[in-house]
Amino acid sequence: MSDVSTGVAAKAATLVSFENTSVTYPNGFTALTDVNLEFHEGEFIVVVGLSGAGKSTLIRTINRLVAPTSGDVNVLGTPIKNISDAHLRKTRRRIGMIFQNYNLVRRSSVLANVLTGRLGDLPTWRALLGLYTKSDTDLAIKCLTRVGILDKAYNRADQLSGGQQQRVAIARALAQQPRILLADEPVASLDPPTAHQVMRDLKALSREEGLLTIVNLHFVDMAMEYADRVIGLHAGTVVYDGPGADMTEADFERIYQRKIRPDDMRGAAEH
Numbered sequence: 399m400s401d402v403s404t405g406v407a408a409k410a411a412t413l414v415s416f417e418n419t420s421v422t423y424p425n426g427f428t429a430l431t432d433v434n435l436e437f438h439e440g441e442f443i444v445v446v447g448l449s450g451a452g453k454s455t456l457i458r459t460i461n462r463l464v465a466p467t468s469g470d471v472n473v474l475g476t477p478i479k480n481i482s483d484a485h486l487r488k489t490r491r492r493i494g495m496i497f498q499n500y501n502l503v504r505r506s507s508v509l510a511n512v513l514t515g516r517l518g519d520l521p522t523w524r525a526l527l528g529l530y531t532k533s534d535t536d537l538a539i540k541c542l543t544r545v546g547i548l549d550k551a552y553n554r555a556d557q558l559s560g561g562q563q564q565r566v567a568i569a570r571a572l573a574q575q576p577r578i579l580l581a582d583e584p585v586a587s588l589d590p591p592t593a594h595q596v597m598r599d600l601k602a603l604s605r606e607e608g609l610l611t612i613v614n615l616h617f618v619d620m621a622m623e624y625a626d627r628v629i630g631l632h633a634g635t636v637v638y639d640g641p642g643a644d645m646t647e648a649d650f651e652r653i654y655q656r657k658i659r660p661d662d663m664r665g666a667a668e669h
Contacts, residue, residue, distance in 0.1 A: 494571030
């Protein structure tokens with residue numbers, strides 16, 4: 399656990415814990431060094447740092463898209479460094495992930511894209527044939543309603559704006575019925591008003607569904623505005639762990655090792 403107090407309620411279940419976790423890639427680049435963190439049910443966490451600081455590596459170790467080199471990550475009660483393939487598939491079903499570039503099947507309908515979030519819970523033969531149950535379809539429709547885009551259910555994904563596509567990606571992740579939601583730079587390609595709307599949606603879902611939500615961001619103003627807790631990374635090391643509302647410019651300068659620049663800010667939403 400980090401030495402910095404986080405203000406998290408003691409009774410909240412620990413869903414993810416990093417235990418002296420380090421990651422060194424085959425090319426010799428060390429992305430994380432001896433990270434010790436605990437993340438809890440219902441937390442809305444924003445991870446900030448320069449490009450190459452280890453933000454993406456941090457969240458990708460949680461669903462084991464990246465394996466720890468040393469130490470381990472305990473996810474939903476299971477150490478994942480040497481997890482079996484079968485157990486890894488089971489664990490990943492409860493971890494939704496949202497990407498910067500949406501990762502939608504562009505020629506498929508919005509509803510079809512959301513339904514792919516149910517594949518992990520289908521028998522293999524149904525998954526291969528894309529045969530979803532009525533309850534799967536009902537859940538997908540509920541998820542589209544939840545993100546305010548049900549009216550686009552039968553549109554092709556490539557007919558939607560960037561913000562709408564990101565909402566589809568959020569609905570797809572919700573269709574997994576996750577306990578953990580990971581978002582890797584989800585607003586980097588969006589204009590400020592749309593970016594703020596996506597962040598509001600993610601935070602509301604975290605609150606209403608009790609999800610542990612971990613969002614990688616570059617923009618310091620959005621981290622301060624939305625995060626319950628900010629994790630600041632510099633060169634693979636945790637240099638800040640505390641409430642977003644309590645952050646100062648000096649804290650960000652310690653994370654970025656320089657003065658804050660205009661391109662570190664996303665800008666205000668239009669109201």
